[in-house]
Each structure stands twice: as structure tokens, then as C-alpha cells.
Amino acid sequence: MIDSPFRIATIGESSVGKTSIIRIVSGDKFDATESTTAGVDFGQIIKKVDGKTATLEIWDTAGQERFRSLVPVYCRNVNAALAVFDISAPESFAKLGSWIELFKSLGDDRRLVFIVANKLDLLNENSVDLEKAKEWAQERNYMFFQVSAKTGQGLDEMIQAVIHSLFEAFPGHNDISGIQVEYDAEKKKKNCSC
Template identity: 35%
Template sequence: MAAAPSRSRGDFDHLIKLLLIGDSGVGKSCLLLRFSDDTFTTSFITTIGIDFKVRTVELDGKRVKLQIWDTAGQERFRTITTAYYRGAMGILLVYDVTDESSFNNIRNWIRNIEQHASDNVNKILVGNKVDMDAKRVVSTAQGQKLADEYGIKFFETSAKTNQNVEQVFFTIARDIKQRLTETVAAATEPPAIQISRQDPDQAGAASSRWSACCNT
């Protein structure tokens, strides 16, 4: 389990850039506000363009600075957000469990990721607003099936009640930190020395030639 997060502005071991994407109104800004400031408001206006928050946490003994970008979900802003895909190290795909259209559009968002983001970007699927269970139209099983199809992790959250919000951000941050650590380790590992194994007959022939040479 991760240690208690630190919100100071001191040094950090890793800088991780995350991107929240999904249709307008699914609660991306509310998730970000809950995670960064531990607050929730029902009067959140629709994000215009790009906004971001920063929170420094401790993961496995390392200080990790999370820079989390919140994108506008409307079609008319999509051209603005595409430039931010490339800088993202992790992407949270958010849909509203009370809005089937936002769930179906996840495939479109994944296509955008495939077109614009880095090949090794970490992804996680988030079904938000589970506190509104009476209005739910997308089941947990549907969300899990879609996540399994793309080989990514899946969480259901509520920004209102703070259900699983910390877990989502900590999970993707930990996965990215592990990937970065493995990448650095692979880059600093000394190259292996290849020792070829000579066929016994070839070795014998070479030895005979060497002996003949020495006896001339």
C-alpha cells in the first residue's frame, strides 16, 4: 500500500504527466479536483480547452510529481487536445456509467490515442459516477469486458464519494514508474559478450592447421 501522499513542493524522483480524456460531462474535472484538492462541487462548468493540476505523492519510497492534464471533451476542442497526447505518459479514459453514449465513445478515444500518443503510453479505463446507481446503464461487467479487450486496467469511481479515486491515480502512476525504472535499467545494462561455440570438427581442423604451420 502506498504511503501517505505529500503535497509539498520539494524535490521529486519522477515527473509523470497524465491525461484525462473522455466525453464532456463524464466527470473528468471532478475526478481531478477530488484527487488534487480533495474537494467536490456539483456546479463545475465545462472545461474550456486545457487545465491541469499538480500533486506530489510517495510511491514505494520514491517522490513522484504528478502533472495531470484535464481536456475538454467536446468535438470542437478535440484538435486542441491532440497535441497533448504525445507528452502524456499515462492516459485515463473516463466514461459516465449513467451515459451509454460516453461508454460507446471510448473506442473513438482509444483510436485517438493510437493515432497521436506514444506507443508505450499507459492506459486505464475509468467508469465514473457509480454513486448514481439508480441511473446506471453501463454495468461493471461491460466495463471490465472492454478493458480486457484492450488489455488495460479498469476501475469504477465516484468523484462525489471519493470511491476509488486515489486508487486509480496511484495505480497508473505506479505502473508508469515501474516502466520508467525498467527502461533506465535496460539502458544502463552493459552489453552482453557473445561467445560463439565452435564445432568440435572445426576446432580440430584449426588446431591441425596451427600445428602444421608451426612445424614448417
């Protein structure tokens, strides 16, 4: 059996915590000195959910404008996007729609979008209104998660829900059989001219 991984891209503005989320979910520790992704980074995560093992290939795209032209290259053949915003930076939420629009324009309609409100540890009166953000996501049929890459809050629940949704949306994707070649010896003998 061939194991076909699910492919996921992270999208969103620079410094919203996309790389930190991936690192924590894959078992690394939080690094407050993590530098901004230049171009694209790649990670692989293997998790067991609902008795099934899922392999996730995650393309971590840079949020800086100068790297935006690379996003279509890495988002074209993915199954889903983690659209991440920083709750302490309202402009990152305001620009999330354009990131999702770009992502949706690059592939088929089955692809999933998950909205990730990151940096719950920085929640204060100037933060994005999470109820409004959740409503916005629900109006568009996107799952919504509130997480903190720094504390790990909500990340395990998020990745389990993402994997569960991927198995539902793409049945058999992580369980694709190889090509089967059949050889019928009797048929070969009957048609043989020798």
C-alpha cells in the same frame, strides 16, 4: 537530481467528471456546480507510492467536439491517459474507443491507458454494464477502475495503481540524473602547448 514528472491526459466525452476526478485526487472538494472545461486545464499532483514520490502533471482535456482539435496537442508527450466515462451515460462509454484510438495514434506504444468508470454514486438499472466494460478493458490490456468523484470512492486506489504502473512502465523516469560534465586536469596539462 532532476525530477521529471509523469504526464497524464484525461480523455473522454464532456461532463463525465474528468475535472472532478483531478480535483478530488489533488485534495480539493467535490463541486457539483463545476463548469465544463473549455479547451484544456492543467493540474499537478505529488503523491508517495511504494516509498517513491511521484509528480504528476495532468492535462484535463475538454470533451466537447469543438475542442477536440486541441487534444492531439496536449496528448502528444504524455505517459498515460485516464479514459473516463460516466456510468449513467452509456453513450460516453460507446465513444470511449474513439478517444483512445486518437490518443494511441499520437505517441509511442509504451504509453498507458487506464479506463475510469466514474459516477458510481449514480449506479442504476440504466447504467453501463460494468462487467462488460471491465471485460472490454481487459481484452485490450487496460486497467479498469470504478470510482465516484462525488463520494471519493475508489479514487485513492486508482491513483496509487496508476502511479505504480507508471513507475513500472517508465523505470527511472521520475529519477533522471542531470548531465554530468567531467574535467580531467591531467589530460589538459599533457596536451597543453603553453
